[in-house]
Amino acid sequence: MTDATPLHIGIVACSAEGAALCYRTICTEAAPLLGAHAHPTVSLHGLSLADYVECLDRGDIAGVGELMLSSARALARAGAQLLICPDNTIHQAMSYVLPRSPLPWLHIAEVVAQEAAARGYRRLGLTGTQWLVESEVYPDKLGALGLEYRRPDAGQRARIGRLIMDELVYGRFEPATVAYFLEVIAGLQAQGCDAVVLGCTEIPLIVDDANSPLPTLDSTRLLARAALRRAIGGAPA
Numbered sequence: 731m732t733d734a735t736p737l738h739i740g741i742v743a744c745s746a747e748g749a750a751l752c753y754r755t756i757c758t759e760a761a762p763l764l765g766a767h768a769h770p771t772v773s774l775h776g777l778s779l780a781d782y783v784e785c786l787d788r789g790d791i792a793g794v795g796e797l798m799l800s801s802a803r804a805l806a807r808a809g810a811q812l813l814i815c816p817d818n819t820i821h822q823a824m825s826y827v828l829p830r831s832p833l834p835w836l837h838i839a840e841v842v843a844q845e846a847a848a849r850g851y852r853r854l855g856l857t858g859t860q861w862l863v864e865s866e867v868y869p870d871k872l873g874a875l876g877l878e879y880r881r882p883d884a885g886q887r888a889r890i891g892r893l894i895m896d897e898l899v900y901g902r903f904e905p906a907t908v909a910y911f912l913e914v915i916a917g918l919q920a921q922g923c924d925a926v927v928l929g930c931t932e933i934p935l936i937v938d939d940a941n942s943p944l945p946t947l948d949s950t951r952l953l954a955r956a957a958l959r960r961a962i963g964g965a966p967a
Contacts, residue, residue, distance in 0.1 A: 736770035737961040740810025742801040743776030744817035745899045748931025752816035755954035770961040773808045775801040786861050795826035806832040814957045816931045819862040839871040841956045842947050851925040853878040855918030858929030860891035880921045882914050898932035908936045916943040
């Protein structure tokens with residue numbers, strides 16, 4: 731418990747399910763640190779998911795970055811002091827966003843990579859949208875810490891991407907979809923992975939340590955917890 735006022739956290743939302751889980755995690759896990767019912771001030775700003783998808787479909791990463799910056803500026807005006815985005819895919823635009831941002835950010839893949847290294851994992855399976863898994867968002871951050879990774883094959887990446895965008899972002903969690911994700915994770919285990927990155931912020935809603943063949947790295951909750959620690963600890967770097 732601390733007497734200092736925590737930093738105001740701004741959430742740059744993309745999909746509703748991921749943003750909601752991130753917000754809920756910050757609020758519910760703050761009480762042991764700040765006291766009963768207490769949590770940092772949290773503001774959330776989200777443009778239409780369709781705007782992001784349009785940019786991603788045409789490979790317009792700068793356009794994704796402009797959308798993120800629009801939310802960042804709105805959150806700065808609302809008084810936020812630290813920004814997070816509970817959407818792995820659009821972190822492809824972070825190199826565009828960071829030099830132009832009015833506020834500092836925590837990077838979701840960096841948070842996950844640091845947690846993986848702290849737990850002693852050496853080779854991670856990557857799951858998420860096709861846009862994410864085929865990008866360098868995670869390879870760059872994992873490689874910086876000497877961690878290896880494996881991707882699902884091309885067909886699996888495409889199917890997982892469709893399931894995320896057609897079902898999970900709408901809050902639909904079908905048993906057949908859960909079974910398919912677990913099948914893919916089992917395949918990553920067979921490739922020598924010792925943990926799996928749940929690299930879409932909706933995947934933790936259907937996969938966790940209780941049903942996964944591999945230990946999970948829940949990117950949504952890890953980011954929320956990192957933001958909570960930073961908010962309580964003081965001014966962000």
